[in-house]
Amino acid sequence: MLIDLTLCVGCNVCQGACKEENQLPPGEEKYLSLTAYTALSKYNDLYIRRMCQHCDVPTCVSVCPVAALSKADAGPVAYDGEKCIGCRYCLQACPYHVPKYEWSSTKPRIQKCKFCAPRLAKGLQPACAEACPTGATIFGERDELLLEAARRVSAEPTKYVPRIYGKDDVGGTSMLYLSPVPFEQLGFDARLGKIPMPMLTMSALSKVPNVLSVGGVMLGGIWWITNRRTEVAAFEASEQKGETPRPEDKP
Amino acid sequence: MKIRLLPRITRWHPIATTLILAGTLAAIARFTYGLGATTNLSDEFPWGLWIGFDFLGIGLAASGFTIVAAVHLFHAKEYEPIVRPAILTAFIGYMLVVLVLILDLGRPDHFWHPLVMWNPHSVMCEISWCLMLYTSVLSLEFAPIVLERFNILWPIKWIHAISLPLMIFGVLLSTLHQSSFGSLYLIVPNRLHALWYTPLLPVLFFISCLASGISMILLESLVFSRGGRDLLPTRLRANLAKVIAVILALYFVVRVENLLARGAWHELTTVTYFSLAFYAEMLIGFVIPFGLLVVERVRNSRRGLYAATLMVVVGFALNRMNTAITGLESYPAQTYFPSLIEIFIMLGITALGFSAFSFVVKHLPIFEPVVATPRVRQVAVTARPEPVFLTRHGGDLESS
Numbered sequence: 046m047l048i049d050l051t052l053c054v055g056c057n058v059c060q061g062a063c064k065e066e067n068q069l070p071p072g073e074e075k076y077l078s079l080t081a082y083t084a085l086s087k088y089n090d091l092y093i094r095r096m097c098q099h100c101d102v103p104t105c106v107s108v109c110p111v112a113a114l115s116k117a118d119a120g121p122v123a124y125d126g127e128k129c130i131g132c133r134y135c136l137q138a139c140p141y142h143v144p145k146y147e148w149s150s151t152k153p154r155i156q157k158c159k160f161c162a163p164r165l166a167k168g169l170q171p172a173c174a175e176a177c178p179t180g181a182t183i184f185g186e187r188d189e190l191l192l193e194a195a196r197r198v199s200a201e202p203t204k205y206v207p208r209i210y211g212k213d214d215v216g217g218t219s220m221l222y223l224s225p226v227p228f229e230q231l232g233f234d235a236r237l238g239k240i241p242m243p244m245l246t247m248s249a250l251s252k253v254p255n256v257l258s259v260g261g262v263m264l265g266g267i268w269w270i271t272n273r274r275t276e277v278a279a280f281e282a283s284e285q286k287g288e289t290p291r292p293e294d295k296p
Numbered sequence: 297m298k299i300r301l302l303p304r305i306t307r308w309h310p311i312a313t314t315l316i317l318a319g320t321l322a323a324i325a326r327f328t329y330g331l332g333a334t335t336n337l338s339d340e341f342p343w344g345l346w347i348g349f350d351f352l353g354i355g356l357a358a359s360g361f362t363i364v365a366a367v368h369l370f371h372a373k374e375y376e377p378i379v380r381p382a383i384l385t386a387f388i389g390y391m392l393v394v395l396v397l398i399l400d401l402g403r404p405d406h407f408w409h410p411l412v413m414w415n416p417h418s419v420m421c422e423i424s425w426c427l428m429l430y431t432s433v434l435s436l437e438f439a440p441i442v443l444e445r446f447n448i449l450w451p452i453k454w455i456h457a458i459s460l461p462l463m464i465f466g467v468l469l470s471t472l473h474q475s476s477f478g479s480l481y482l483i484v485p486n487r488l489h490a491l492w493y494t495p496l497l498p499v500l501f502f503i504s505c506l507a508s509g510i511s512m513i514l515l516e517s518l519v520f521s522r523g524g525r526d527l528l529p530t531r532l533r534a535n536l537a538k539v540i541a542v543i544l545a546l547y548f549v550v551r552v553e554n555l556l557a558r559g560a561w562h563e564l565t566t567v568t569y570f571s572l573a574f575y576a577e578m579l580i581g582f583v584i585p586f587g588l589l590v591v592e593r594v595r596n597s598r599r600g601l602y603a604a605t606l607m608v609v610v611g612f613a614l615n616r617m618n619t620a621i622t623g624l625e626s627y628p629a630q631t632y633f634p635s636l637i638e639i640f641i642m643l644g645i646t647a648l649g650f651s652a653f654s655f656v657v658k659h660l661p662i663f664e665p666v667v668a669t670p671r672v673r674q675v676a677v678t679a680r681p682e683p684v685f686l687t688r689h690g691g692d693l694e695s696s
Contacts, residue, residue: 271370
C-alpha cells in the first residue's frame with residue numbers, strides 16, 4: 046500500500062473500516078492497541094497512519110522460535126496463535142513496535158494488522174484502502190506503487206521530501222510512505238538502516254555449524270593430546286621407579 | 297576492608313520456607329490472573345526481571361562446562377574435587393531457569409512447541425534447543441552420583457562409555473547458548489542503550505560467563521569448606537583465581553576497546569542513569585576484583601578470594617540485569633520496575649535452588665573425596681606403548 050501523507054485529512058475512516066472488518070469494538074483510538082490495528086497520530090498539521098509495515102524480511106518472523114509468524118508471498122505477515130508459546134520476542138524485536146499482547150488473558154496472543162489477508166485472497170483491497178475517501182492510501186502491486194511514488198516525487202519535488210519510506214528501509218516494507226517533511230519528524234526511528242534486521246542475528250547464528258564442527262574436533266584433539274601426555278607421564282614415572290620393566294628389556 | 301569472615305546466614309530454614317511459600321502463591325496468582333495483572337510487563341517492556349534472572353542463572357551455572365572441560369577434556373586432574381559441585385550447580389541452575397522460562401511464557405501449555413516447530417533463523421529457537429539438550433547432558437553427567445548412592449551400577453558403565461562425546465557435546469552446547477543469550481539482543485540495535493549494544497554481545501556474554509562460573513564454584517568451595525577440610529588446596533584456588541583475573545582483563549579490554557571503536561564512550565562522559573549503571577557493573581564486577589586478584593596475598597587468602605569472587609558474581613549480575621532491563625529503558629524512554637509478584641517468584645525460585653543444593657549436598661557425595669567409581673578410562677600405567685614412542689623416550693631417559 047502507498048500512503049501519501051499530503052493527501053490524508055485525518056478523517057479516521059480507515060480505522061473505522063479496519064475495526065468493522067476485524068470485528069473490533071468501535072471508537073476512535075490514537076495509538077495502536079489490541080483493538081486498533083491502525084491508528085492516526087498527528088504531528089503538527091500532518092496525520093500519519095501507523096500499522097504493521099509487513100516488512101519484506103520481517104524481524105518478527107525471523108525471531109519467532111516456533112514460526113508462529115510467517116510472511117506470505119502476497120505480502121501479509123500472518124500470525125498463528127495456536128503455535129505461539131508467548132515468548133514475546135516479536136514485541137521486543139519489532140522495529141516499529143507493532144505487535145500488541147493480550148496481557149490480561151491467561152491464554153494470550155498478539156494482535157496486529159493482518160493486511161486483510163482474507164480479503165486479498167478474494168481479490169479485494171484491504172478494508173482501509175477501500176475506505177479511504179481521499180486516495181491517501183492506495184493498494185496495488187509493490188513495484189507499481191514504487192513507480193507511482195517516484196512519479197509523484199519527481200512531478201512535485203517541492204511538495205515531497207525526496208524519499209519513499211519503506212522502499213528499502215529495514216530491507217523494504219509492504220507499506221510505502223510519502224511525506225512533505227523529513228520522516229524523522231514524524232516519529233520514524235531514524236536509526237533503522239537499510240539492512241534487514243534479521244541479518245544482525247544471522248551473522249551470529251550462521252556461526253553455529255562452525256562452532257559445532259570446529260569446536261568438536263578441537264576439543265576432541267585437546268582431549269587426545271592431554272590424555273596422551275598423562276599416559277606418557279604415567280608410563281615414564283612407572284619406568285623410573287622400575288616397577289614395570291619394558292617387556293623388550295627381558296632377554 | 298571489614299568483611300566478616302564468611303558470614304553464615306542463620307535461620308535459613310524458616311527464611312527459605314517463607315520465600316518458597318510466597319513464591320508458590322505468587323506463581324498461582326500468575327497462572328490464575330495472567331501476566332498483565334501480576335507483572336509490570338507491557339507492550340513497551342515485554343521482557344523484565346525473569347529474563348534477567350535466566351541470564352543470571354545460566355551464567356552462574358557456567359562452571360558446569362568450564363570445570364568439566366578443564367578436568368576431563370584438558371586433564372587438569374588436580375581439580376577433580378570441584379567437578380561434582382560444579383555439575384550440581386549447573387544442574388540446579390538450569391532446572392531453575394527452565395522453571396522461570398515456563399512461568400514467563402505467555403502460553404506455558406505450549407512450552408514443548410519448539411521441539412516440533414522449528415525456525416532456524418531464531419536465536420530463541422537455538423537457545424531452547426541448546427537448553428533442552430544441555431539439561432539432558434547435565435542430567436546424564438549428574439546421574440552417576442545419584443545411581444552410586446543407591447548402588448545401581450550398571451547404567452553408570454553405559455554413561456561412562458559415552459562420557460567423552462557427551463562432555464564435548466556439553467561444552468559446545470554451553471559455548472553456543474551462553475553466547476546466544478547475548479545474540480538475542482543483536483536484533484534490537486535501536487532499543488538497547490549504546491553502552492550495552494554491540495555486535496560483540498555474544499562474545500562478551502561468553503567471556504563473562506567463564507569468569508562468573510569459575511567465581512561461583514570458588515565461592516562455593518570456600519563456603520562449604522568451613523566444616524573442616526578444604527575442598528581445594530590453597531595453591532589450586534589461587535590458580536583458579538589467576539584464571540579469573542586473566543578472563544576479567546580480557547573482558548575489560550574487549551569491552552572498552554569496543555566502546556572506543558563504536559564511539560559509545562561519549563555516553564560515559566556525562567553522569568546519567570545509564571553511565572552510573574555501567575560504571576557500577578564495570579567497577580564491581582571487573583576492575584576491582586581484577587585489582588584484588590592480581591595481588592598474590594589476596595589469591596592465597598580465603599577472605600580475599602571470598603570478597604573478590606563475590607564481587608565478580610555481583611558485577612556479573614549487574615551486567616546481565618543492565619543488559620536485560622536498564623539498557624532497554626532508553627528507548628522508548630520508560631521505566632520498568634518489577635512487580636511484587638515478579639520479585640516473589642524470583643526469590644522463591646532462588647530459595648528453592650539453594651535449598652535443593654543443600655539437600656543434595658547433605659544426601660549425596662558431592663563435597664567428599666571421590667569415592668571409587670567404576671571408571672572405563674583408567675590410565676593404563678602398564679600399557680604397551682608404541683615402539684616409536686618407546687625408543688625415543690627411552691633414549692631420552694637414558695641420556696639424562
